[in-house]
Amino acid sequence: MERESMELDVVVVGAGVAGLSAAIRLMQMAEEQQREITVCVVEKGAEVGAHILSGAVMQPTAMNELFPDWKERGAPLNTPAGDERFYFMTEQNAVRLPVPPQMQNHGNYIISLGNVCRWLAEQAEAMGVEIYPGFAAAEVLYHEDGSVKGIATGDMGLQKDGTPGPNHEPGMELHAKCTLFAEGARGSLTKGLCDKFDLRAKSEPQTYGIGIKELWEIDPAKHKPGFIMHSTGWPLDSETYGGSFLYHLEDNLVSYGFVIGLDYKNPYLSPYDEMQRFKLHPLVRETFEGGRRISYGARALNEGGFQSIPKLTFPGGALIGCTAGFLNVPKIKGSHTAMKSGMVAAEAIFDMLAEDGNEPVTYREKLEDSWLWDELYRSRNIRPSFQKGFFAGMIYSAIDTYLLRGKAPWTFRHHEDHKQLRKADEVDRIDYPKPDGKITFDKLTSVSFSGTNHEENQPVHLTLKDDSVPVSHNLALYDGPEQRFCPAGVYEFVQDDSGADRLQINAQNCVHCKTCDIKDPGQNIHWVTPEGGGGPAYPNM
């Protein structure tokens, strides 16, 4: 069956803050310049916001620039940041530390990023942007000269073996003068673009963390809107980077999450179980007692920062937001930089259209002239300094922040996360407490709180380059770490009738966090988009 096609000026892949801010800025500029422009955004979630998971405390810098009147327009930035705490945790105690300058939140807002995206989508549609939720961009299309022509959305109704089923509908081709990739951390199409255009030739490897989050409705007597707590230390050992966040939003809601650097070394570490057991700490436990968990999910986030930014443009397109890697790690914030990068890319597209070019080449120099570049440059050495362990990282970070002010004449390098695991026989196993069903939960119960759903009769979207590697390599050397690093119980080693081990992939549970694509030690797992609309259905994460 032939695919239908549509011609547009700009196609945006992903309705996160980056993609939506780019689309809005394009329409604003079109109005300023009295020019017609056609812009469309495709989103793999069933609705805008369904796949968005963040902390989140938003620094409103980019929002102020995009919509100086965002308050009057009703943007859901309702809870100003208030009292803040930063703790170093031991198993039973917590030492209160001064809040590092980068983590101070005066003037920021505790938000649901999903709700901010829903609101941005309304603004964009009112300006004439076409938004297509439920459509995954599954393939990059190229012109004969090798430049990007646009994308194709995935077929609907393919069966498990890849053949068309009774309800098969071919995907649609969206052709554009410029395609913006705004897929968030570890974008699946971005990965292919990086290879094709060698975009990472001059940058350090991108590194990542996994963030696992729950939304709770707590006892109103314990709720303090605006309260922010971060911690480091227990339950992680001193060579593992990470910590917790706890934010009190509006309506008695508390956003609790735990982030762990994916360069962790012990294959027995389970990010999910670390996140669960942290809730049992005496300082934290009482927040949840008498409360009700509303939602659960997980998502990878970039930790590479400045030195991992790839080449940003190529003929026919550009990378924006976290798929390019603009997160400020010490701040644990990427929503303001994602928005800003989208806005700047939109301005570069207008330069490109004026020149009748096919690559928004002014994007990078415009970014270099913006506050985003300076912010990422100054924070670039903090995260890699933790490669030498927690205490070395804390000391270096204090010197870098207070004495050097981010202007050290050196830049630390990064290592690739998937190469960091030690062999199972070189490390100690980690025993995690059994879930109590009240404050801590098992993985599958948690997944049911993510609203995740995939059409079962479709090709598995966790593809393996070599089917034998999970048993011959991952199970043999690392005792099957995918069973533990996946926060949704997708990977299970089971025995077949002959007693031989095999990897079972429960793809329908996947919450699209991308951790397996990053941490698989042999880089054998390749995450591709499932049928559009499948995946989590986050309410306000």
Ligand SMILES: Cc1cc2nc3c(=O)[nH]c(=O)nc-3n(C[C@H](O)[C@H](O)[C@H](O)COP(=O)(O)OP(=O)(O)OC[C@H]3O[C@@H](n4cnc5c(N)ncnc54)[C@H](O)[C@@H]3O)c2cc1C
């Ligand atoms: C646990 C956690 C806590 C965080 N805390 C904070 C915080 O407190 N403050 C802060 O500012 N930032 C925080 N961040 C970072 C912030 O969430 C990101 O920087 C921000 O979401 C990046 O926006 P984005 O638009 O680039 O990508 P995303 O928010 O990831 O959005 C990408 C969108 O594109 C869609 N998509 C992806 N691929 C395709 C495809 N092929 N086809 C169609 N659609 C596609 C996705 O479904 C998604 O909707 C946190 C992140 C995590 C994980």
Ligand code: SF4
């Ligand atoms: S299968 Fe991969 S992308 Fe899906 S939830 Fe598990 S680790 Fe995340």
